[in-house]
Amino acid sequence: xxxxxxxxxxxxxxxxxxxxxxxxxxxxxxxxxxxxxxxxxxxxxxxxxxxxxxxxxxxxxxxxxxxxxxxxxxxxxxxxxxxxxxxxxxxxxxxxxxxxxxxxxxxxxxxxxxxxxxxxxxxxxxxxxxxxxxxxxxxxxxxxxxxxxxxxxxxxxxxxxxxxxxxxxxxxxxxxxxxxxxxxxxxxxxxxxxxxxxxxxxxxxxxxxxxxxxxxxxxxxxxxxxxxxxxxxxxxxxxxxxxxxxxxxxxxxxxxxxxxxxxxxxxxxxxxxxxxxxxxxxxxxxxxxxxxxxxxxxxxxxxxxxxxxxxxxxxxxxxxxxxxxxxxxxxxxxxxxxxxxxxxxxxxxxxxxxxxxxxxxxxxxxxxxxxxx
Amino acid sequence: xxxxxxxxxxxxxxxxxxxxxxxxxxxxxxxxxxxxxxxxxxxxxxxxxxxxxxxxxxxxxxxxxxxxxxxxxxxxxxxxxxxxxxxxxxxxxxxxxxxxxxxxxxxxxxxxxxxxxxxxxxxxxxxxxxxxxxxxxxxxxxxxxxxxxxxxxxxxxxxxxxxxxx
Numbered sequence: 001x002x003x004x005x006x007x008x009x010x011x012x013x014x015x016x017x018x019x020x021x022x023x024x025x026x027x028x029x030x031x032x033x034x035x036x037x038x039x040x041x042x043x044x045x046x047x048x049x050x051x052x053x054x055x056x057x058x059x060x061x062x063x064x065x066x067x068x069x070x071x072x073x074x075x076x077x078x079x080x081x082x083x084x085x086x087x088x089x090x091x092x093x094x095x096x097x098x099x100x101x102x103x104x105x106x107x108x109x110x111x112x113x114x115x116x117x118x119x120x121x122x123x124x125x126x127x128x129x130x131x132x133x134x135x136x137x138x139x140x141x142x143x144x145x146x147x148x149x150x151x152x153x154x155x156x157x158x159x160x161x162x163x164x165x166x167x168x169x170x171x172x173x174x175x176x177x178x179x180x181x182x183x184x185x186x187x188x189x190x191x192x193x194x195x196x197x198x199x200x201x202x203x204x205x206x207x208x209x210x211x212x213x214x215x216x217x218x219x220x221x222x223x224x225x226x227x228x229x230x231x232x233x234x235x236x237x238x239x240x241x242x243x244x245x246x247x248x249x250x251x252x253x254x255x256x257x258x259x260x261x262x263x264x265x266x267x268x269x270x271x272x273x274x275x276x277x278x279x280x281x282x283x284x285x286x287x288x289x290x291x292x293x294x295x296x297x298x299x300x301x302x303x304x305x306x307x308x309x310x311x312x313x314x315x316x317x318x319x320x321x322x323x324x325x326x327x328x329x330x331x332x333x334x335x336x337x338x339x340x341x342x343x344x345x346x347x348x349x350x351x352x353x354x355x356x357x358x359x360x361x362x363x364x365x366x367x368x369x370x371x372x373x
Numbered sequence: 374x375x376x377x378x379x380x381x382x383x384x385x386x387x388x389x390x391x392x393x394x395x396x397x398x399x400x401x402x403x404x405x406x407x408x409x410x411x412x413x414x415x416x417x418x419x420x421x422x423x424x425x426x427x428x429x430x431x432x433x434x435x436x437x438x439x440x441x442x443x444x445x446x447x448x449x450x451x452x453x454x455x456x457x458x459x460x461x462x463x464x465x466x467x468x469x470x471x472x473x474x475x476x477x478x479x480x481x482x483x484x485x486x487x488x489x490x491x492x493x494x495x496x497x498x499x500x501x502x503x504x505x506x507x508x509x510x511x512x513x514x515x516x517x518x519x520x521x522x523x524x525x526x527x528x529x530x531x532x533x534x535x536x537x538x539x
Contacts, residue, residue: 123397125463137455
């Protein structure tokens with residue numbers, strides 16, 4: 001199979017865009033990505049529209065705004081992993097030779113407050129078992145019990161990611177928070193305080209993906225290669241070990257094997273820090289450290305920009321924001337910027353291989369990207 | 374607690390649970406006079422795997438279709454837990470409350486509320502017994518759902534005789 005390349009990336013400011021429609025946010029990101037790639041909408045052969053709670057056929061509403069060219073629209077819903085799932089499907093179709101140029105757009109406008117994704121008739125609603133941080137709180141509690149991980153180690157993830165976001169103009173919360181502020185903020189689900197939860201956000205992100213033959217005609221320029229990806233889905237707490245992000249472990253193993261890349265080859269990562277706990281445990285699932293050493297990696301500041309393996313230079317979900325369908329594409333956009341060496345004050349020096357890990361309930365997509373050429 | 378207080382508590386709990394319809398049909402046996410229940414899961418006739426909740430088309434381990442309903446162990450161990458301090462939409466019970474992962478018989482994992490004790494007092498590894506407890510179905514407390522959960526296992530408490538489906 002030939003390769004797929006990202007030749008354009010665009011992202012809106014993540015914020016509460018009260019006065020904007022979700023369609024206009026998505027269109028803004030698409031237009032930016034096309035301009036970045038230096039091509040017109042007329043070249044695009046399929047739109048992949050990733051979103052979670054934006055209604056039926058939201059991609060068809062978006063395409064009206066950028067050009068009703070009659071191309072196919074594929075709506076992708078995979079909870080918060082929708083964005084990366086769409087990038088994966090788009091890359092596979094391009095690699096298979098079906099398309100030369102496609103666009104992936106992830107977008108979301110969210111309601112304020114705790115996210116609700118269960119049907120009302122689910123018995124777990126009445127029993128109070130649908131609170132989203134719950135699974136991660138249980139994972140955190142288990143990690144603390146088994147490995148002696150501390151509340152402070154989890155809380156420092158929020159400190160780090162807010163610090164990184166200061167240099168990201170598109171971040172929702174580009175401001176520093178202290179460890180004390182994180183720890184003293186309202187407790188949601190022990191040990192997760194409100195400043196350890198990703199916010200509700202509105203925003204969109206888009207990428208232009210092309211084939212190897214199109215790239216040869218177009219010129220490699222600032223292209224980034226989609227090296228490999230792995231996608232897994234779980235649904236059962238007994239069949240799968242839900243205390244270790246086992247689904248991320250399997251997705252990353254698949255991507256590493258496909259790419260012929262080892263965890264120590266990764267220069268920069270964007271991981272799914274929907275809650276601080278998930279970032280710490282993702283270090284272990286992705287093989288960035290041994291099982292149980294996630295907390296130690298935090299203490300060593302290895303995942304800060306300037307550390308051994310910087311994680312979430314964008315500010316992550318915690319500080320860049322987390323518009324569900326947009327998140328996976330936003331992670332890819334950040335890696336494209338990093339691998340091009342265009343990330344300014346948040347640049348990870350010499351980054352050549354980037355990894356994105358994007359999870360939703362309960363799927364995980366791990367994508368490996370590399371500088372082209 | 375005195376024996377009389379214990380009896381009064383049990384009677385009150387029973388009065389409350391009898392008002393409500395089970396939160397999920399066929400998920401557990403009818404509560405005994407202490408409010409204790411057995412969860413009803415499924416067992417695979419081919420590989421012996423047991424799991425909860427039931428109602429599935431095939432086995433979670435071997436994917437075989439030969440499944441039968443099975444009453445699970447009434448006692449288990451808390452693997453880990455979290456205290457929930459902000460209620461999600463649709464939950465109208467007391468806050469804070471505790472959600473725990475409980476292991477029954479070493480192989481069946483059940484996520485449910487841990488009740489009958491101060492939320493701050495739970496510990497990993499504690500022995501528990503399955504029980505029914507009421508939770509409001511709406512904000513006005515017009516309806517009550519009979520829910521399954523776990524409470525501390527009192528020292529010397531024996532195993533239950535198998536009951537019938539609630």
